[in-house]
Amino acid sequence: MSHHPSGPTSPPPTDPPTGGPGNGQxxxxxxxxxxxxxxxxxxxxxxxVTVFDPRPxxxxxxxxxxxxxxxxxxxPGEDALLELGSESLxxxxxxxxxxxxxxxxxxxxSAEGTIVVGWNAGDRxxxxxxxxxxxxxxxxxxxxxxDELRVLEPGLAPALRSGVSVPQDRSVDNRALLAxxxxxxxxxxxxxxxxxxxxxxxxxxxxxDQVVIAAGTGSPTLTGPLRSTGALPIRPVKGEILRxxxxxxxxxxxRHTVRALVHGRSVYLVPRSDGLVVGATQxxxxxxxxxxxxxxxxLLADATAVLPGLAEFEFAEHAAGLRPMxxxxxxxxxxxxxxxxxxxxxxxxxxxxxxxxADAVLADLHRxxxxxxxxxxxxxxx
Amino acid sequence: MSHHPSGPTSPPPTDPPTGGPGNGQxxxxxxxxxxxxxxxxxxxxxxxVTVFDPRPxxxxxxxxxxxxxxxxxxxPGEDALLELGSESLxxxxxxxxxxxxxxxxxxxxSAEGTIVVGWNAGDRxxxxxxxxxxxxxxxxxxxxxxDELRVLEPGLAPALRSGVSVPQDRSVDNRALLAxxxxxxxxxxxxxxxxxxxxxxxxxxxxxDQVVIAAGTGSPTLTGPLRSTGALPIRPVKGEILRxxxxxxxxxxxRHTVRALVHGRSVYLVPRSDGLVVGATQxxxxxxxxxxxxxxxxLLADATAVLPGLAEFEFAEHAAGLRPMxxxxxxxxxxxxxxxxxxxxxxxxxxxxxxxxADAVLADLHRxxxxxxxxxxxxxxx
Numbered sequence: 001m002s003h004h005p006s007g008p009t010s011p012p013p014t015d016p017p018t019g020g021p022g023n024g025q026x027x028x029x030x031x032x033x034x035x036x037x038x039x040x041x042x043x044x045x046x047x048x049v050t051v052f053d054p055r056p057x058x059x060x061x062x063x064x065x066x067x068x069x070x071x072x073x074x075x076p077g078e079d080a081l082l083e084l085g086s087e088s089l090x091x092x093x094x095x096x097x098x099x100x101x102x103x104x105x106x107x108x109x110s111a112e113g114t115i116v117v118g119w120n121a122g123d124r125x126x127x128x129x130x131x132x133x134x135x136x137x138x139x140x141x142x143x144x145x146x147d148e149l150r151v152l153e154p155g156l157a158p159a160l161r162s163g164v165s166v167p168q169d170r171s172v173d174n175r176a177l178l179a180x181x182x183x184x185x186x187x188x189x190x191x192x193x194x195x196x197x198x199x200x201x202x203x204x205x206x207x208x209d210q211v212v213i214a215a216g217t218g219s220p221t222l223t224g225p226l227r228s229t230g231a232l233p234i235r236p237v238k239g240e241i242l243r244x245x246x247x248x249x250x251x252x253x254x255r256h257t258v259r260a261l262v263h264g265r266s267v268y269l270v271p272r273s274d275g276l277v278v279g280a281t282q283x284x285x286x287x288x289x290x291x292x293x294x295x296x297x298x299l300l301a302d303a304t305a306v307l308p309g310l311a312e313f314e315f316a317e318h319a320a321g322l323r324p325m326x327x328x329x330x331x332x333x334x335x336x337x338x339x340x341x342x343x344x345x346x347x348x349x350x351x352x353x354x355x356x357x358a359d360a361v362l363a364d365l366h367r368x369x370x371x372x373x374x375x376x377x378x379x380x381x382x
Numbered sequence: 383m384s385h386h387p388s389g390p391t392s393p394p395p396t397d398p399p400t401g402g403p404g405n406g407q408x409x410x411x412x413x414x415x416x417x418x419x420x421x422x423x424x425x426x427x428x429x430x431v432t433v434f435d436p437r438p439x440x441x442x443x444x445x446x447x448x449x450x451x452x453x454x455x456x457x458p459g460e461d462a463l464l465e466l467g468s469e470s471l472x473x474x475x476x477x478x479x480x481x482x483x484x485x486x487x488x489x490x491x492s493a494e495g496t497i498v499v500g501w502n503a504g505d506r507x508x509x510x511x512x513x514x515x516x517x518x519x520x521x522x523x524x525x526x527x528x529d530e531l532r533v534l535e536p537g538l539a540p541a542l543r544s545g546v547s548v549p550q551d552r553s554v555d556n557r558a559l560l561a562x563x564x565x566x567x568x569x570x571x572x573x574x575x576x577x578x579x580x581x582x583x584x585x586x587x588x589x590x591d592q593v594v595i596a597a598g599t600g601s602p603t604l605t606g607p608l609r610s611t612g613a614l615p616i617r618p619v620k621g622e623i624l625r626x627x628x629x630x631x632x633x634x635x636x637r638h639t640v641r642a643l644v645h646g647r648s649v650y651l652v653p654r655s656d657g658l659v660v661g662a663t664q665x666x667x668x669x670x671x672x673x674x675x676x677x678x679x680x681l682l683a684d685a686t687a688v689l690p691g692l693a694e695f696e697f698a699e700h701a702a703g704l705r706p707m708x709x710x711x712x713x714x715x716x717x718x719x720x721x722x723x724x725x726x727x728x729x730x731x732x733x734x735x736x737x738x739x740a741d742a743v744l745a746d747l748h749r750x751x752x753x754x755x756x757x758x759x760x761x762x763x764x
Contacts, residue, residue: 244675293626294693297682304679311676315700
């Protein structure tokens, strides 16, 4: 059977919470997708919001692949993350609709799902374990035979004879999203201060009634030693990504997000309007954003093994970002003390988790925490 | 036997020809290595020189690997090019010495020779043919066994068990060279006009007593239809190169230029003070400087096959340049008419051939053509 993936079941758009003007001064430290999402929603809800970031929108959100993929990122043993991701994905269509209207420009959400393939028998066996895990949790994953696979993605290498369709996973153009968030925030009256904030005694932050920390790998420095847990346990995990651009005469790029295991190495290919993003390596090497020869070599070799026509694309950009990773892969979302709310440590899933995180932070600001993010409680390692 | 390559026999530095002030107005169209070499030497010789280039020093000279390699670029059937290259290499040490003094800064000439390796039996057989050709023409090429190879370049892949030393080939840091040429030219009073010249009726060029065309792939447009030969037969051949940068903790890069054949594909690795240049693909695709996915993939795969430690280097830069290629690979150096001298069409060998080309053009300007460049006569396809 050949089929087109159907969209996820989307709840009706809910209006953002409105508290009216006069909720007070809110400082958001960090101008990535999480920080901007919170800032926009808080400003709409009546907060007077200032975002602090030395280079707004140019951190790991800028480098991201933009997969909204709780399912294809799902791994046995990471149930809490799967549930958080599924909950946030459910909120994405309404979030995108409101954002597009508020920004007056598209936010880059794609309607296409994900295709997963394995290069050799070992790779396919590993994928089968993930598929079984997801199916066991009631998720929609569909085995594809050779014909079905080629109907969905004609450019796949002939050696790939089977695959898996994950129709509910989505992707978003991370840079279109950043531009839309910035535009919506600007329209809602958010102020942006382009400088680094190194601690919460900072002149600009000290006067705020509430502070949201959404500073990714910079968050532990900001929070300092916590009463209960010592330093916030977030470490940088480097990810290298490439951007490939279609050229006249080259075969079309993929229409779906394509994820592959190639000799045990994971590669993803996420479509963009002018080409695609290829990612992503994972290196635990501290705060190092150097793109390595070995990283680029492996990404290109694996990407062109899976989709040979990409060899004729333009090699347009290489970059590395730092994922803010927690010990269990689950972010820290929730109140730290009377004045400070955390929205950080999202690891690989910051863009996926943005709608849920923004909703949860707004709920925290209004002192009614969201039960859906209980697994992301800041104090869970105390 | 392990040995260090000895330097080429260098003639004593000759003083540049000095014609004294008042030789007249000289327009040089093209600010690459050839154009700047001619401009500097002509200004020293008393010409009042103006260089025209919309982006001086940013054409194919900027992208080049900088090999001074008439021998390792030598191929059976290209005798004329081998002789031109050998003659120019003989002039390089004195040229570099004069340039360094004139510029007040080093011009990036390396004292190390070249190591050549073949990945598999077929690659080694192909190299053996070139070695036999060069030895037959009296050039110094030395077979290296496993031990000798590893003493010279410890980072070579263990699978490489033999190689060839070409001690007389050299390399130069093309960007240090461009900076030195520019500095020397400035000090000698050369004027630079940063704009494109599209024909010789150009306002800036029309008043010059003599004109040198050193505009690479832009040269045919400038010369228009030639009385004798139709258009100047120069076509662009795209070359993609990468720059890799050493990182703390990475093994050292190569000390020599390393050339390899890997499954029939040619790759070269040219040391720089902070890393190396890896090149170069060859594509006959017109005036297209897009860097392709397949090009980068192959260069990285081949470079890290030969020197595995490069995987930990930084992937610093990718670029493509357009080699101005003539039908026989030999440039066009010499007088076109009473007012115009050609110094173009150098293909892969512009940097190697710069000293000889500058000497020959100066000789042409003074109406005493150099016999050594007879093979590069502009009218040879008439």
